[in-house]
Amino acid sequence: METMTEEKEEVKSFKDLGICDQLIEACDNLGWRNPTKIQLEAMPHALEGKDLIGLAQTGSGKTGAFALPILQALLESSQKSVQPFFACVLSPTRELAIQIAEQFEALGSGIGLRCGVLVGGVDMVQQSLILAKRPHIVVATPGRLLDHLTNTKGFSLRTLKYLVLDEADRLLNEEFEKSLDEILNVIPRDRKTYLFSATMTKKVKKLQRACLRNPVKIxxxxxxxxxxxxxxxxxxxxxxxxxxxxxxxxxxMSGSTAMVFTRTCDATSFLALVLRNLGLRAIPINGHMSQPKRLGALNKFKAGECNVLICTDVASRGLDIPSVDMVINYDIPSNSKVRSTIFVGIHAGILSVPCLDLGRTARAGRSGVAISLVNQYELEWYLQIENLIGKKLPEFPAQEEEVLLLLDPVIDAKRISHAKLKESGVKKRRGGDDDEDDVEKYLGFKHKKSKKMG
Known part of the structure; x- marks a missing residue:
C-alpha cells in the first residue's frame, strides 16, 4: 500500500489536478477557489483509478475529494451510455448522508446529476419512487440501504462502479457492522472503493484488507x-x-453559537427546556427525534434562529455546521470502550465522540473554545483522555460565587422543565396525540405532520 503524506506545493488549482471545466465551474459556484490538502493529495490518485484510504479531519474538504473524481468518471462513462446507480456513499448518520447528497447535487447541477438519499425516518415507499428514477448517486445509511436491497423490487447495485465509506470508523460500530457485511457481499467486487476515516483503528485496517485493492493511503x-x-x-x-x-x-459567551454535548437523548430535551426557561435560544437534536424534526432543529441552528444546540453523538461527527464559537462537553462518556476507542479519534482537534467534540469550533482555520465540564465522578475518565491527547488542558477561570448567583433561577427553570416533561408523559400514557408536540412547540421547532413521513 502506498502512503502519501507530502503536500504538493506546485499544484494550485482544480485544473492542475485534471478536473474538467464543467466541474471546475461548479466548484467556482460553490466558492471552492483552490483545492484543500486532502483534495490535493487524494484526487490525482482517484482520477488514476486507484482505491483510497483518506485520514482527514472534518471540514477538510473530503467530500469534494471523493465526489469530484466520481462525477468526472460519470461524465466520461455517460458519453457511452447512461449509468444509473454509478456510485454509493455510506454514512453513519442521516444528517451526514443528506449533507453529502446536497454537495453532490450542487457539484452536479450543471450535468443533470440524479442523486437519491436512503435514510431511516422517511417512508420506504417514498424512497422507492426515488430509486425508480434510477439515480446516478445513492447516499445512504447502511441499515436503510440493506432494507431496500432486500425488499424493493427491481433495485440492485449490480452496476455500481464506486463505493465510498465515509466516517468508516463509525460505520464499523456494532450497530452497522452486520448490515455493512451484507452490503459488501451483494455489490460488485470490480469497483473502486474510497474509505475515509478520522482514525486508522484495527477495525478500519481489517475493512481495508477486506474490500480495497492496493489502496493509496492519504x-x-x-x-x-x-x-x-x-x-x-x-x-x-x-x-x-x-x-x-x-x-x-x-x-x-452571550451572543456566541454553542454546541453542548450530553450523554443521553433525554438530557438534550431537558437541558433545552431549562435553557429556554432562562431566556436562552436552545434547541435539542438527538436520535429519538424523527428525521424531519432533527433536520428542522439543525436548520434552525444553522440559520441562527437558535444559537445553542444541545446534542448527543448524532451531531458529533461530520456535519457541516459553518460557524460554532464554543463547544461545551456537558458529559464525559462513562463507557471505557468508548473512551479507549472513540476518544482516540482526534482529527483537527476533534475528539469525535458524544460529549467531547473539541474541534467543531476550529475548522478550516477558525478560532474557538472547547470547554469540558468535569465533575467529581468523571475525573478519572477525564485524566485518561488527557493521557490520550498527550497534554494537560488549562482550567477555565470561573468564580464559584458568580456561578452560584444563578442557582435560584436555575432551580426554578429545572422545576418548570420537570413539570413540563411530566405533563407530556402523562398525556402520552393517556393516549393523547400532542404529547411530543407540546414540548417541541415549547422548544421552538413545531413541524407539520405528514402522512408520507415515517
Missing part, C-alpha cells in the same frame, strides 16, 4: 493532531451545580 492530519487556533479547557465542577456552570458559560 494522511491529511497526524493521528493525534490538534488545532492551534482552538482553545481547549476544562472546568472542574460539583455534580449538583453542573447546570449552573453550564448556564454561566453560556451567559458569559
Amino acid at each position: 494522511e491529511a492530519a497526524s493521528k493525534y493532531s490538534t488545532v492551534d487556533t482552538l482553545k481547549q479547557q476544562y472546568l472542574f465542577v460539583p455534580s449538583k451545580h453542573k447546570d449552573c456552570y453550564l448556564v454561566y458559560l453560556l451567559t458569559e
